[in-house]
Amino acid sequence: MFQNKIQNRAGDVAQWPSTPDSDFILLGLLGHSRAQQFLFGMVLTIAFMALVGNALMILLIQWDLRLHTPMYFLLSQLSLMDAMLVSTTVPKMAADYLTGIKSISLAGCGLQIFFLLTLGGGECFLLAAMAYDRYVAVCHPLRYPMLMNWPLCLRMTMGSWFLGAADGLMQAVVALSFPFCSRREIDHFFCEAPTLVRLACADTSVFENVMYICCVLMLLVPFCLILTSYSLILAAVLHMGSTEARKKAFATCSSHVAVVGLFYGAAIFIYMRPKSYRSAHHDKVVSAFYSILTPMLNPLIYSLRNSEGAFRNWLGKTHAM
Numbered sequence: 222m223f224q225n226k227i228q229n230r231a232g233d234v235a236q237w238p239s240t241p242d243s244d245f246i247l248l249g250l251l252g253h254s255r256a257q258q259f260l261f262g263m264v265l266t267i268a269f270m271a272l273v274g275n276a277l278m279i280l281l282i283q284w285d286l287r288l289h290t291p292m293y294f295l296l297s298q299l300s301l302m303d304a305m306l307v308s309t310t311v312p313k314m315a316a317d318y319l320t321g322i323k324s325i326s327l328a329g330c331g332l333q334i335f336f337l338l339t340l341g342g343g344e345c346f347l348l349a350a351m352a353y354d355r356y357v358a359v360c361h362p363l364r365y366p367m368l369m370n371w372p373l374c375l376r377m378t379m380g381s382w383f384l385g386a387a388d389g390l391m392q393a394v395v396a397l398s399f400p401f402c403s404r405r406e407i408d409h410f411f412c413e414a415p416t417l418v419r420l421a422c423a424d425t426s427v428f429e430n431v432m433y434i435c436c437v438l439m440l441l442v443p444f445c446l447i448l449t450s451y452s453l454i455l456a457a458v459l460h461m462g463s464t465e466a467r468k469k470a471f472a473t474c475s476s477h478v479a480v481v482g483l484f485y486g487a488a489i490f491i492y493m494r495p496k497s498y499r500s501a502h503h504d505k506v507v508s509a510f511y512s513i514l515t516p517m518l519n520p521l522i523y524s525l526r527n528s529e530g531a532f533r534n535w536l537g538k539t540h541a542m
Contacts, residue, residue: 244324244325244326244327244405245324245325245326245327245330245401245405245406245407245412245417245420246323246324246325246405246406246407247313247314247317247323247324247325247407247409247410247411247412248323248406248407248408248409248410249314249317249318249323249410250264250314250409250410250505250509261315261318264311264314264509264513265311265315267513267514267517268307268311268513268517270517271303271304271307271513271514271516271517271520272304272307272308274517274519274520274521274524275300275301275303275304275307275516275519275520276300276304277520278296278297278300278520278523278524279297279300279301279304282294282296282297283297291354291369291370291371291373291374292351292354292355292358294374294378295347295350295351295354295374295377295378296351296523298347298378298381299344299347299348299351299480299519300519300520302340302343302344302347303344303515303516303519303520304516305336305340306336306337306340306341306344306512306516307512307513307516309333309336309337309340309411309512310333310337310410310411310512310513311513313325313329313333313411314410314411317410325412327397329412330397330407330412330417331393331394331396331397331412332393333411333412333413334389334392334393334396334397334412334413334414334417335386335389335390335393336389337389337411337413337512338385338388338389338392338393338414339382339385339386339388339389339390340385341385341439341488341511342384342385342388342389342439343381343382343384343385343386344381344385344484345381345385345439345440345443345444345484345488346377346380346381346384346385346443347377347378347381348443348447348477348480348481348484349442349443349444349446349447349450350374350377350378350381351477352446352447352450352451352477352481353369353377353446353450354369354374355450355451355454355474355477356450356451356453356454357369359454359457359458359470359474360453360454360457384439385439388435388439391435392414392432392435393414395428396414396417396418396428397417399418399421399422399423399425399428400421400422400423401420401421401422402420402421402422405420406420407420408505409505409508410505410508410509411508411512413508414432415429415432418432440485440488440489444485447481451474451478454470454474457470458470458471476522476523479522480518480519480522480523483511483515483518483519484511484515487507487510487511487515488511490507
């Protein structure tokens with residue numbers, strides 16, 4: 222089977238000669254029919270709302286002294302990751318769609334892979350840190366300042382960025398080290414390691430297996446920590462005698478649970494499915510969901526419950542100035 226793959230790739234090389242450093246072609250997310258032009262406008266609107274919403278969330282947390290707590294610091298880092306995630310994919314996609322020039326250089330492709338994996342992996346561990354914060358707040362409220370102090374919060378944040386960057390750097394470097402055949406069409410609207418290695422003219426099975434294991438670990442380890450935190454929270458809530466206390470505990474965690482469900486649902490669908498169930502069209506749609514729609518929903522979910530009063534106060538002060 223691998224020999225047939227090499228022969229087919231060799232035929233491609235004979236028909237479309239190219240240099241090793243030639244650009245890749247991103248086939249994109251949408252075509253140019255009227256309905257797809259409307260969808261493109263919707264994508265740009267959602268991306269703009271995501272950028273504005275996350276920027277406002279960061280500014281609000283910096284402005285309101287009541288929000289200078291570990292929980293909101295972690296939330297500001299989540300907003301920063303979401304804003305950077307949208308900025309990594311949408312500008313290039315929009316430029317390709319409007320100009321019709323869909324090429325991307327080898328370096329540009331590597332940078333997209335690096336930033337996507339850095340932000341996606343970092344968000345996995347950051348959500349786990351936020352789950353621990355909620356566990357301490359609900360189960361050990363009196364010991365919260367000691368168990369969730371600022372040095373620990375900063376270490377968890379830096380650890381999230383570092384682990385995501387390490388995974389992104391490793392996969393980007395290895396993915397770009399393979400020789401690529403002349404037909405360099407990527408059936409996606411951004412460079413992603415799984416789609417890129419399909420174009421290689423070499424046996425990539427070892428790297429694909431390692432990449433799959435890395436993705437599973439990056440998803441399952443934080444997810445297990447999140448499940449553990451919320452299992453302990455649920456057990457503590459069920460032992461509360463006051464109905465009001467239960468409602469307050471559930472309200473404290475509801476926003477984070479919704480965000481975790483959105484993020485992990487899309488990420489598991491993309492990276493943990495068997496190859497036989499993968500479809501380029503489905504991958505593009507789900508990738509658009511987690512890289513564009515989810516960053517728009519996250520600040521909306523949190524602001525509706527956590528920051529509504531502070532947001533109104535901030536707008537009132539800004540208007541008065």
